[in-house]
Amino acid sequence: MSKDEVTLGEIIANFKITGExxxxxxxxxxxxxxxxxxxxxxSSNPNYILQNKNTNIFKDIPGMMSNIKRVTAHIKSKVEQAGGDPEREAMTVIESKSGVPFYKDEQGNFWTLYLFIADTQTYESADTPEAAYAGGKGIGKFQRMLSDMEGELTDILPGFHNIRYRFQQWDEVVRKDPVGRKKELSAEIDWIESRRGEMMGFWKLVESGEIPTRVTHNDTKINNILFDQKGDVLCVIDLDTVLSSTVLNDFGDAIRSYTNTGLEDDPDLSKVSMDMQIFEGFTKGYVSEAKAFLTESEKRYLAFSAKFITYEQVLRFLMDYIDGDNYYKVTYEDHNLVRTRAQYHLLQSIEAQMDAMNAIVKESCSTI
Ligand SMILES: Nc1ncnc2c1ncn2[C@@H]1O[C@H](COP(=O)(O)OP(=O)(O)O)[C@@H](O)[C@H]1O
Ligand SMILES: [Mg+2]
Structure with a gap:
């Protein structure tokens, strides 16, 4: 064993593992x-996945892990009811020897341990309608199994996808204009302001409960879904960001990232657009699972959620640019402005295709 492994071995020795x-x-x-x-x-002992948690992003690891315990316990009970294997179709958190779902070492680092799920396949990107369908089905199934979980989760990322909170931050940053960038940005600021009422109108439906609050995943990248050897959805992983909010956030964010024909920071706007075939694939996969629980108001706002989440991303990139690049890592001077423009181009492409998107949602909800 190398020196590194000895240290990691010492970390693992603090967890209740089976085998050596x-x-x-x-x-x-x-x-x-x-x-x-x-x-x-x-070969009869399980293998494990050990993680050193990123405490710059996650400030409340005990809160995060207690959320994950609740979510995985709920999924396991559903898998058992359906006659499946709860150690393959759900994540299994291994407790530390002191009986908590993490270990904090002497330097203050947080570690977590899960059962390793073997014999799986993953997709690295969702660039075909078939892969998008598989991703949509994975997220829809995850949400479906959690759709009857009672009680809210600990809010470990306050303000996440909360547009009321974002507008408060936005108003303050625009008022302060700390690095004097605002004067060049009247068109961009108008992109945000001209849609503010529409976005708040949607958010008020979430706040009033007209659109329900449920368990959401919040990191719907396709490589966070494990598939079995036949290609069927097995288990959604990477549960660090599970939160109580509207499931439309997961749908919208997946559409924002899966369907973009360009890069999130593409300097060439002619490459950026929303790919309708990918939208259709994801939506059909998602609805095949989610129609079991979606309410009429959720269905009505499904396509809109892609616009909402993309708009929020435009706002966040532009806000960080005005603020002097404090949040997103930048690799060149106008990086956040380039990101703003690329995401705005995507937003316009989504807006232009909204009728067709709504038609696909409607068709999927009635035929699948
Ligand atoms: N329980 C598990 N079983 C099998 N593979 C896993 C498990 N947990 C994580 N992985 C693998 O490790 C990778 C990184 O884990 P993840 O939790 O997604 O970390 P990050 O938050 O850094 O993306 C995953 O993409 C997956 O391939
Ligand atoms: Mg991941």
Whole structure:
């Protein structure tokens, strides 16, 4: 064992694992946490996934892990009812020896351990309608299994996708104009202001409960879904961002990222648009699961949610640009402005295709 492995071995020794550790290696290419694969000796013992949690992003790991415990317990009960395997179709959190779902080391780092789910397949991107369908089905199934979970989760990312809160931040940043960038941005600021009423109108429906609050995943990238060897959805992973909000956030954010024919920061706007075939694939996959629980008001706002989430992203990039680039990492001077323009171009493409998107939602909800 290398020195690193000895240290990681010491971390693992604080968890209730079965078997003896054989080797530990870096795993996957997740962007947020450091992930390690922990192999145990003997084929009858399970292997594990160890993670060093990113505490810059997540300030409340105990709150996060208690959310994850509740969510995984609920999914496991659904899998059991359906006669499935709760250790493959749900994440299993391993407790520390002191009985909590994480371990905090002497330096203050937080570690978590899960059962490793073997023999799976993943997609790296959703660039075909078939992959988009699989992604939509995965997210829809996840939400469906959680649609009857009672009680709200701990709010570990306050303000996340809350446009009322974003407008408060926005008003303050625009008023302060801390680095003097505002004077060049009257067109861009108007992109935000001209749609403010429409966005708040939607958000008020969420606040009033007309659009229900449920469990949402909030990181719907397709590589956070494990598929079995036949290609069927097995398990949604990476539950760090589970929150109580509207499920439309997950749908809208998936459409924003899956359907973009360009890059999030594409300097060439001619490459950026919403791909209707990907939208259709994702929507059909999603609705095949989600129609079991979606209310009429959720269905009515499904296509709109793509506009809402993309608008929020335009606002956040532009706000960070005006604020002097404090939140998003930038690699060149106008990076946040380039991102703003690229996401705004996507927003316009979504707006131009809204009737067709609504028609696909309607058709999917009535025929699947
Ligand atoms: N329980 C698990 N079983 C199998 N593979 C896993 C498991 N948890 C994570 N992984 C793999 O590790 C990668 C990174 O984990 P993830 O939780 O998504 O980290 P990040 O938050 O950094 O994206 C995943 O994309 C997946 O391939
Ligand atoms: Mg991930």
């Amino acid at each position: 550790v054989n080797k530990i290696e870096q795993f996957g290419d997740g962007l947020i946490n450091q992930t390690y694969f922990v192999e145990t000796k003997g």
